[in-house]
Amino acid sequence: MGNSSLLASLLPPAEAALAEEIVKTSERAAHLTHQMLAYAGQGRFQLSPLDLAHEVREVLAVVKSSIGANVALHLDLPAGLPLIEADPGQIQQVIMNLVINAGEALDGKPGSITIRASVQEVDSSFLAQTFGPSPIEPGRYLSLEVHDTGSGMNEETQAKIFDPFFTTKFTGRGLGLAAVSGIIRGHKGALKVYSKPGQGTSFNIIFPAMPVATAAAPSAVPKNMEGSGTVLVIDDEAMVRNVAKAVLESRGYQVLVAENGMAGVELFETAHRYIALVVLDLTMPLMGGEEALTRLRRIRADIPVILSSGYNEAEILRRFTAQPVAGFIQKPYTATRLLTKIQEVLQSGVPS
Numbered sequence: 001m002g003n004s005s006l007l008a009s010l011l012p013p014a015e016a017a018l019a020e021e022i023v024k025t026s027e028r029a030a031h032l033t034h035q036m037l038a039y040a041g042q043g044r045f046q047l048s049p050l051d052l053a054h055e056v057r058e059v060l061a062v063v064k065s066s067i068g069a070n071v072a073l074h075l076d077l078p079a080g081l082p083l084i085e086a087d088p089g090q091i092q093q094v095i096m097n098l099v100i101n102a103g104e105a106l107d108g109k110p111g112s113i114t115i116r117a118s119v120q121e122v123d124s125s126f127l128a129q130t131f132g133p134s135p136i137e138p139g140r141y142l143s144l145e146v147h148d149t150g151s152g153m154n155e156e157t158q159a160k161i162f163d164p165f166f167t168t169k170f171t172g173r174g175l176g177l178a179a180v181s182g183i184i185r186g187h188k189g190a191l192k193v194y195s196k197p198g199q200g201t202s203f204n205i206i207f208p209a210m211p212v213a214t215a216a217a218p219s220a221v222p223k224n225m226e227g228s229g230t231v232l233v234i235d236d237e238a239m240v241r242n243v244a245k246a247v248l249e250s251r252g253y254q255v256l257v258a259e260n261g262m263a264g265v266e267l268f269e270t271a272h273r274y275i276a277l278v279v280l281d282l283t284m285p286l287m288g289g290e291e292a293l294t295r296l297r298r299i300r301a302d303i304p305v306i307l308s309s310g311y312n313e314a315e316i317l318r319r320f321t322a323q324p325v326a327g328f329i330q331k332p333y334t335a336t337r338l339l340t341k342i343q344e345v346l347q348s349g350v351p352s
Helices: 003-011 013-039 053-066 089-104 175-187 240-250 261-271 290-298 313-318 333-350
Strands: 047-050 071-077 082-084 111-122 139-148 192-194 201-208 230-234 254-258 275-281 304-309 325-330
Touching: 003 013, 003 240, 003 333, 013 139, 047 053, 053 071, 053 089, 053 111, 053 139, 082 089, 082 201, 089 111, 089 139, 089 175, 089 201, 111 230, 175 192, 175 201, 230 261, 240 254, 240 333, 254 261, 261 275, 261 290, 275 290, 275 333, 290 304, 304 333, 325 333
Parallel strands: 071 111, 230 254, 230 275, 275 304, 304 325
Antiparallel strands: 047 082, 111 139, 139 201, 192 201
């Protein structure tokens, strides 16, 4: 992913677009790994303003080929809908599960899937019909409906579809709708199912709509990514070291690399007067990131350190409350994310 993002910055626009598609596909794969971590108790929601219609289109670009050539897909995603505050990876998993389930409900037969987004004023009678406990209040919500023209479900099946490991498909994964239910509750939303045998199925999910005044997209990445100073990258993966070195040197930084914590500490001991910042991986042989951080601080207490890991920020920083760090970057990361994070830390003037 890092190589592709660096390549995109070096190519003309037409070729760069191809490299950017590789980056997007890699990010989707990374999201899948993040979901596994979340269900293993190693992840947390990372909330940000989210355009739900955009997320639907992103997911459809991945799963459209898997729902069958004889399935007509109808989208009703009007422009100007309010944003929701949500974790993009979790919401993509919800959409992916519902769309794939809708395709499987057609069982290879001709049919259609309709995906519709709208603003919905939710009252107590609607909430009384949603699945599970609904501690949410009536109000203005963003609704997403996924409807299929499949065989539908009887009441007995509907009562079990959110049970872990329940599936009506021989090839089913079983956790899909149980995961969907948990994610929606975690986002203070609710879910309602409409289905009858022979009449298809509709899943209607609602999320609290952000107020229009605060529904602003995240700030853009700074255009000027040039920098200076020496950065030490400590990581046991050669690909990560090589990509980070190429990315940073292409924007004016000097870069030192080390393949594990022990080598990184030895290099830092020699050159610490000239190093402006350290990017430190956590899981490495010989000496891991936690011990390496302690030893780096013994040599120079004010050195800014950015931790790097496949686990998310909340999980990692909880382990470092005793020795705070300057920043965190989750793997896999693009060239822009790496440059932006380093620029933020160096410009903040916060040593640790």
